[in-house]
Structure formats: C-alpha cells, structure tokens
Amino acid sequence: MICPLHAWGDESIRSHGLDAPAYLLGASVVDSDDVEATREVLESLRPTNGKLHWHDLRRRERRRVSEAVEALEALHLVVVATPVDLRREERARAVCLERLGWELARHDVSLLTLESRASALIARDLRVVEALRGRRVIPKTLRVEHGDPRNEPMLWLPDQLLGMFGEAMTTGKPLSDSIIDGLETFEVRP
Numbered sequence: 001m002i003c004p005l006h007a008w009g010d011e012s013i014r015s016h017g018l019d020a021p022a023y024l025l026g027a028s029v030v031d032s033d034d035v036e037a038t039r040e041v042l043e044s045l046r047p048t049n050g051k052l053h054w055h056d057l058r059r060r061e062r063r064r065v066s067e068a069v070e071a072l073e074a075l076h077l078v079v080v081a082t083p084v085d086l087r088r089e090e091r092a093r094a095v096c097l098e099r100l101g102w103e104l105a106r107h108d109v110s111l112l113t114l115e116s117r118a119s120a121l122i123a124r125d126l127r128v129v130e131a132l133r134g135r136r137v138i139p140k141t142l143r144v145e146h147g148d149p150r151n152e153p154m155l156w157l158p159d160q161l162l163g164m165f166g167e168a169m170t171t172g173k174p175l176s177d178s179i180i181d182g183l184e185t186f187e188v189r190p
Contacts, residue, residue, distance in 0.1 A: 003032035004110035007077075008147075009100065010158040011093065011115070013086070017170030020083030023190065024166060025096035028157040029075040029109055035154065038072055042153040051149040052156040054163025062163070069160050070178040076161045077103050078183065080169075081190040090121075092190035094128045099188050101129070101138035113147040115155050122146050 007027040015021040030038050045065050046052045057065060079099045081092040104112055114125065129144045149155040161179070168175050175183070 005029055005032065005108055006035070006111045006113065006154075007104050007109045008152070008154040008158055009112055009114045010155060010162055011096075012159075012162040012166050013084070013089065014166045014169055015086070018082075021086055022080050022082040022169065023084045023089060023092035023096060024078055024080055024162050025093065025100050026076060026078040026158045026162045026165065027100055027104060027109075027112060028154075028161055029077070029104070029107060030154070030157070031073065034073055038074070038157065039153045041068055041072060042156045044068075046153075046156075052153070052160065053149075054160055057163075062167075065160055066164055066176070069157070069164070070176050072157070074157065074182055075107065076158070076179070076183045077107075077186070078162065078165055079103075079186045079188055081188050084190050088190065090124060093125075095188050095190050097125065097128055098132055098137055099186050101132055101142060101144070103184065103186065105139050105142050110141055110143065112142065112144045113152070113155065114144065115159070116146045116148050 007029045009027040012024040042052060045068055047061055077100060079096040081096050084092040132138045133140055147155055164175060
C-alpha cells in the first residue's frame with residue numbers, strides 16, 4: 001500500500017535587500033516513512049522550548065540548522081509572488097496558494113498542513129481552497145488544514161527552508177546543492 005503524502009507549509013515576506021517586496025509560500029514534503037525521524041532531527045535543533053523559527057536564530061545557529069536541513073530527505077516547493085503590495089498581502093497569499101496547491105497535487109500530495117493563523121485568516125485560506133476546488137485548479141483529494149507549530153515540529157521545516165531561501169534572495173549567497181536538488185521554485189504575479 002502506498003502511504004499518502006503529506007506536506008507542511010509556511011509563509012515569509014521579504015522586503016529588505018530586494019528591488020520589490022516578495023511574498024513566499026513554501027511547503028516541504030517528506031516521505032511518510034521518514035516523518036518521525038525528521039521530527040526528531042527538528043526537535044534536536046530547537047534552541048529553546050518554543051518553536052524552531054529562522055527569524056529567532058543567530059548566525060551560528062542558522063548555519064547549524066541549515067546543515068541539518070540540507071541532510072534531510074525532502075522535496076521543497078517555494079512559490080514567490082513579486083512585486084507584492086504589502087497592503088494586499090492576502091491577495092499574494094491566495095495566488096501563491098493556487099500555484100502551490102496545483103504543484104502539490106501534481107506530486108500526489110493528499111494533505112497540506114499550513115502554519116496556523118488568526119481564525120479569520122484561516123477561514124479566508126479555506127475559502128480560497130474551496131474556490132480553487134470549484135475552478136478545478138486543485139483536486140478535492142488535496143485536503144488543507146492548519147496546525148500549531150508549538151505542537152507540530154514538521155511545520156518548522158518549511159520555516160527553515162524559507163529562511164534559507166529568503167536569505168539567498170536578499171544576500172545573493174547561493175543555496176547548497178543538496179537543497180537545490182530537492183527544490184522546485186515558481187514565480188507568480190500577485
């Protein structure tokens with residue numbers, strides 16, 4: 001029996017060091033057999049009792065986390081919406097979610113868990129997903145839910161990926177070959 005694939009997703013906004021602000025929506029897909037081992041690796045990287053969050057890490061910690069993430073077996077997808085009007089961030093998210101959902105379905109992912117947001121924003125995400133299903137952009141077989149990163153370390157993986165990706169965008173420092181080999185990127189106009 002083939003186990004259904006699960007993806008975990010997060011978002012990031014980058015504005016410093018770029019010509020125009022960018023909204024990033026990313027997802028990490030880990031083979032079902034590797035999820036528990038991946039959770040253990042992510043837990044071991046957490047510097048405090050909170051979640052592992054790229055923004056909170058110092059340079060040395062980022063290097064250590066990057067090396068560990070590079071060693072994980074995962075497929076990473078990043079959708080970049082640019083230029084984004086920061087007053088219309090939700091529009092950029094919807095456009096990114098459309099492309100991400102389509103790409104995840106193409107990879108036979110059956111569940112996308114996004115990092116939780118305020119309840120009104122979760123409801124907005126779910127309305128976007130229903131509209132995408134209605135337009136047949138994503139199949140009914142792709143479920144989308146939201147999870148709490150305090151309880152689900154797998155949500156830390158796309159956060160770290162987007163941190164690394166965003167840093168590469170703003171500094172010009174290239175991503176490692178091991179990340180590039182497992183990375184698919186897509187650009188959209190919000």
